[in-house]
Amino acid sequence: MEALTKVYRDQPKTVLFTAAAAIRILAALLFPALPDLLTLRAELSTPVNSFKRSETVQYRKVYSSMSEDSTHTMAAYSTSHACQAQATTAAFAVALAGHTSLHPVMLLPPIGLLCYDRVCVQSAEKGQTSETDGAIADSTKTNVAVDLRSQPQPLQFGLRFVATFICAEAFLFGFSRLILPSWRFIPSIYMTLLELPDLTPNAGLWWYFFIEMFDAFRSFFLGVFWLHMLSYSVPFCLRFQRQPLAAVVLMMGIIAVFEPYANAGDAGAWLSCLCLLGHLFELTSLHRYTFPAIATLLYSTLLGPAFHHLWIYAGSGNANFFYAITLVWSLALLILLTDTVYAALRDEWEAERPEGKGKEIRQM
Amino acid sequence: METSSADGGGTPGLEGTRPRPSGNATLTPPPEPSSALFTRRSIVLSFWAIVLCLGLPHWLWTTSTYRATLPLSTMNDWAEGKACDLRFPFPIHLRVPGWTLGEEEELAGKLRVLLHGGKGGDGLGGMFDFPVHVVDSNDAYPLQADMDEALKVVLHVNEAPNAHEHTSSLEPWEPTVHLSYGLSRAGGRDGLPPWVAAQIRELFKPQQEALAYLLNGTPFAATKHEGMRAMMSRESEAKLDARSTRAFKPSTTYHLSFSLFVSGNEPSAWAIEDALGVYVKPLIDALSGIANFTVTTQVQLRASFSPSIAGPTYDEASGEWKLRKEGLSGFVNAAEWPLSPSVGEGSTINFVLYVPAQGQSPLVIAETGGTGWLVPQWGSVAILNPNPRSSQPQSPTATALTTLTAADLEPVMLTFAEQLTSLIGLPSSPTGSLALRLAALQRERTASLLLSSSSTLGALSRLVHKLPNIPIPDTVATSVSTSLQHLELACQDLRTGRYSKTAGDLGALGHAQAANEASEKAFFEPSMVGQVYFPDEHKVAVYVPLLGPMGVPLVLAGVKELLGWYRGRGKVKGA
Numbered sequence: 001m002e003a004l005t006k007v008y009r010d011q012p013k014t015v016l017f018t019a020a021a022a023i024r025i026l027a028a029l030l031f032p033a034l035p036d037l038l039t040l041r042a043e044l045s046t047p048v049n050s051f052k053r054s055e056t057v058q059y060r061k062v063y064s065s066m067s068e069d070s071t072h073t074m075a076a077y078s079t080s081h082a083c084q085a086q087a088t089t090a091a092f093a094v095a096l097a098g099h100t101s102l103h104p105v106m107l108l109p110p111i112g113l114l115c116y117d118r119v120c121v122q123s124a125e126k127g128q129t130s131e132t133d134g135a136i137a138d139s140t141k142t143n144v145a146v147d148l149r150s151q152p153q154p155l156q157f158g159l160r161f162v163a164t165f166i167c168a169e170a171f172l173f174g175f176s177r178l179i180l181p182s183w184r185f186i187p188s189i190y191m192t193l194l195e196l197p198d199l200t201p202n203a204g205l206w207w208y209f210f211i212e213m214f215d216a217f218r219s220f221f222l223g224v225f226w227l228h229m230l231s232y233s234v235p236f237c238l239r240f241q242r243q244p245l246a247a248v249v250l251m252m253g254i255i256a257v258f259e260p261y262a263n264a265g266d267a268g269a270w271l272s273c274l275c276l277l278g279h280l281f282e283l284t285s286l287h288r289y290t291f292p293a294i295a296t297l298l299y300s301t302l303l304g305p306a307f308h309h310l311w312i313y314a315g316s317g318n319a320n321f322f323y324a325i326t327l328v329w330s331l332a333l334l335i336l337l338t339d340t341v342y343a344a345l346r347d348e349w350e351a352e353r354p355e356g357k358g359k360e361i362r363q364m
Numbered sequence: 365m366e367t368s369s370a371d372g373g374g375t376p377g378l379e380g381t382r383p384r385p386s387g388n389a390t391l392t393p394p395p396e397p398s399s400a401l402f403t404r405r406s407i408v409l410s411f412w413a414i415v416l417c418l419g420l421p422h423w424l425w426t427t428s429t430y431r432a433t434l435p436l437s438t439m440n441d442w443a444e445g446k447a448c449d450l451r452f453p454f455p456i457h458l459r460v461p462g463w464t465l466g467e468e469e470e471l472a473g474k475l476r477v478l479l480h481g482g483k484g485g486d487g488l489g490g491m492f493d494f495p496v497h498v499v500d501s502n503d504a505y506p507l508q509a510d511m512d513e514a515l516k517v518v519l520h521v522n523e524a525p526n527a528h529e530h531t532s533s534l535e536p537w538e539p540t541v542h543l544s545y546g547l548s549r550a551g552g553r554d555g556l557p558p559w560v561a562a563q564i565r566e567l568f569k570p571q572q573e574a575l576a577y578l579l580n581g582t583p584f585a586a587t588k589h590e591g592m593r594a595m596m597s598r599e600s601e602a603k604l605d606a607r608s609t610r611a612f613k614p615s616t617t618y619h620l621s622f623s624l625f626v627s628g629n630e631p632s633a634w635a636i637e638d639a640l641g642v643y644v645k646p647l648i649d650a651l652s653g654i655a656n657f658t659v660t661t662q663v664q665l666r667a668s669f670s671p672s673i674a675g676p677t678y679d680e681a682s683g684e685w686k687l688r689k690e691g692l693s694g695f696v697n698a699a700e701w702p703l704s705p706s707v708g709e710g711s712t713i714n715f716v717l718y719v720p721a722q723g724q725s726p727l728v729i730a731e732t733g734g735t736g737w738l739v740p741q742w743g744s745v746a747i748l749n750p751n752p753r754s755s756q757p758q759s760p761t762a763t764a765l766t767t768l769t770a771a772d773l774e775p776v777m778l779t780f781a782e783q784l785t786s787l788i789g790l791p792s793s794p795t796g797s798l799a800l801r802l803a804a805l806q807r808e809r810t811a812s813l814l815l816s817s818s819s820t821l822g823a824l825s826r827l828v829h830k831l832p833n834i835p836i837p838d839t840v841a842t843s844v845s846t847s848l849q850h851l852e853l854a855c856q857d858l859r860t861g862r863y864s865k866t867a868g869d870l871g872a873l874g875h876a877q878a879a880n881e882a883s884e885k886a887f888f889e890p891s892m893v894g895q896v897y898f899p900d901e902h903k904v905a906v907y908v909p910l911l912g913p914m915g916v917p918l919v920l921a922g923v924k925e926l927l928g929w930y931r932g933r934g935k936v937k938g939a
Binding site: 209214215216217219220221223224227228230231234235238239241 | 403406407410411414415418419422423426427835891898906910911914
């Protein structure tokens, strides 16, 4: 035990990733039936990540194996590199994530902002010779007086970041074309997401809506749903200029709730990412609805599979049962999301006015 | 989404956490720092930018309707009967064995005058033409070779002094009439042309009536209406009414379905192929110029009556089981008997042969004592009572019980064949010649298909005019132009008397069928049908549930910021 703790202290990342990989491989080895079982679950399996259903869409096969895990990994990887002010790798990781499932592209503005923020901090630290080597960014950055002239131009940085992203994306398309026989992978990957051809029930909000939709309005509302998701990207960046990490995490939450083939995996990834905003937990749990939200999540986690079974297999329920529970699920996630928004704003405010800490808000 | 736009102003909201107000003193929030104001406005602006720059073009792009241009005025011309002046020529070929060509020509000239014009004309502005041509004995047609022959008149002039018989006989399989005229009868040679003309008129009268009946009340008959009405006797009109209610609507394909339903389990087989080959096949072959026919057969044992009818009752006096007339409509147990519904291309004509159980036999219709009836536009039902002799224990052989032979089926098959002719609308006269009846059906079909495709095109034109929002795909425009093209050709062929299909041409009937098919395809285009019952009010119901909740905060925030900006500007000016 002693040794284990020591190893963990020395090499925390290695231990963590080794453990995760070991669990993943062990689960597959010990329970060979597990993949089959999981692909049957509506909450987990969607046309975008499922091997079984990808047979119709030829090229998804190649991608689906990597898409689900890699999208999350790449989003996290990109965030982590943005935190280290490595613009190129961050943009490349976003490109990779977006290449496999399109909607991570919406993370580009917040991640760019995060990156820019860290670059500014780094250049500020470099400017302050009194500090030590500045390898590890200090979190009390707000108090540091910054020489504005030494900072990189935001416009210039943004253009460079976007250019990197575009180059990375172009490279990825070229690379994909190299390993695949034709360009047909582009429509088969992106049109699946844009046109939503498969309306198999899942944990998201789209399928029921588009089952009911009149054909003439289908393409319009597909656009509305995508634009709706997209419309949060820039406002989050504007509002959370001073906490870009919050903008990234909140945008991930928006995507997890509103993406076309939503599944429990995406929600889980987002919930894990919430830990990045650990400093806000106190605020949310004090003032907001963390308990109801968690309870609702558990409630829908239990009832969702039950209603799905009742509808699809037992035939004693109908689509509305399951859709209602997916609405509850999304509602719970949205409550968590709004709570986090509140907490982030409050945190910002309290940093400005320490005297207001712990006081109730009141509308005037 | 409300979250972030509202929370753009979230920070000022938190101002309320300042010291609680004492008493009624109202507190005003401290002025907003300009950076917060700028942030909030840029957030609202970014939402509106997405809506206006991406949402609006997307909306215009995805909900705009594509309307291919249709030749509306031509379509209306057809619907109003202006595009085609319907004429039905009946080319008549005359041959008089023993006469010289000159004599024949002279008679033909007289007949032409008698049949066509003058006061004895049809009064329909030459709607029915009777061009008379002379053919020589080799049946070579010197003129109008491309016209279908409506009738060949072979006139035998008997010059023997005691010959005063006038007779007329039709050939059953050829459109030929043999007239024989005894010259010694009163009238002599001068009476010959009027008599021949009267004979020809007599033959074509039912046909003219049927066509007049078809056109009656349609725009094609508008100018000739009075003449038409004069032409119809009430009696023949009733007859034509009955005929048209019985018959299926014109179709290019008919599926004939022969079904044997047995109450018990015997007989379990029938020699249907033999019976069809003998009794029905010749008729189908003869009809093949008018439509395509497919034949299916089936046998169903233990077929029970539908529970909805009372069932037969036993009549002590006659020893028969009686079916009430009102029970006949429910006789066919549509729920349990596997009869194919008439869906898809073509119409299904059902022929049902029912064999009642020994205990319920003989089964007859109470009022008439008959054993068969015709169901209009559906098919025909016949009851075959098992031969009472075969129920005697000593006589039957095993096959007699279990299999119905072709001979057993003969009366039923003859009835079925007869009823098939009325189900597809074959006119019943002139009785002697199937060829003439078929030709008549061909003409009627052509006319009715022309009418129906014209009215379909008219309906489409009105629909397009009435619903300016309905999309018109290119396929509809293509179908319409195909239909118009075929209508034009059909009209031409009709006027020149080419009804049947030839090597180079579909013939009037073929063109009319093609025109009708194309016009129906255009009218029932699935993407249009869906929109017909989708008025503009429904669009509100489509947009509001989602866009309403999204739009309200957007609009409110936008208005508030605009107002704030306007006031702020005013203040700056005032200062």
